[in-house]
Amino acid sequence: MKTSAPSSSIEDYVKVIYSFTEWQDKPITSSQLAQRLGVANSSVSEMVRKLKDQGLVDHQPYSAITLTPQGMQLALGMVRRHRLIETYLVRELGYSWDEVHDEAEMLEHAVSDTFIDRMAAKLGNPGRDPHGDPIPAADGSVSLPHAHRMIELDDGHSGKITRISDENPELLRYLSAEEIDLDASIEVIGRKPFGGALVVRIGKGPGSRDYDLADEVASALWVATDAVHEGCVLAER
Secondary structure, eight states: OOOOOOOHHHHHHHHHHHHHHHSSSOOBOHHHHHHHHTOOHHHHHHHHHHHHHTTSEEOOTTSOBEEOHHHHHHHHHHHHHHHHHHHHHHHHHOOOTTTHHHHHHHHTTTSOHHHHHHHHHHTTOOSBOTTSOBOOOTTSOOOOOOEEEGGGOOTTOEEEEEEEOOSOHHHHHHHHHTTOOTTOEEEEEEEOTTTOOEEEEESSGGGOEEEEEOHHHHHHEEEEOSOOOTTOGGGGO
16 A cells, blocks of 8 residues: 655654754754744644644643654755755755745745755855755764854854854845855953843954954854864853
């Protein structure tokens, strides 16, 4: 008997569950899932029961939702599709990085595995998308860079921007206008008084520039570093 392909709704659910936990350890709750998908809590409860019946998630009443190995496999396949399409739209079709998410959401359900594999080959099998999120390989393996949110870093910490959250298109447009992009060198200078902005220096040498970043912006930037400085808070974790 041939197994039917999962619906686009199921694909969306497992992808969101995976994406929520990709850069942090806390599993997603039903209310958080509803918020991210823009649906009612009752709709989420019904779908989670369906996902559990199909062996895609583990869930007990009033507890968080986690993917089973089968659910993880499906989620990684969808994440691969989404991020490869985003990369193609930016590289080959001239889309800006704040435009690609919604386009990829529509296209990812419509194309075949063969199309995705050929797109990946055309792009040179990239390891990350335009926002720095890792693109899973065809075998489901993922290389996640070791990085921390900029807002978690203390004074004197330096590194490179390795990921920029794509949740807010307006924030992406702001960063683009300010010429803040992936792989830029950064150093945390400190906080302005009375809970003010986080001051960072982006770039090195004569071309460097200081920025006052609101917490929402600093929370959307992830920084990778090869070393810790003296007294670094990360060394204590």
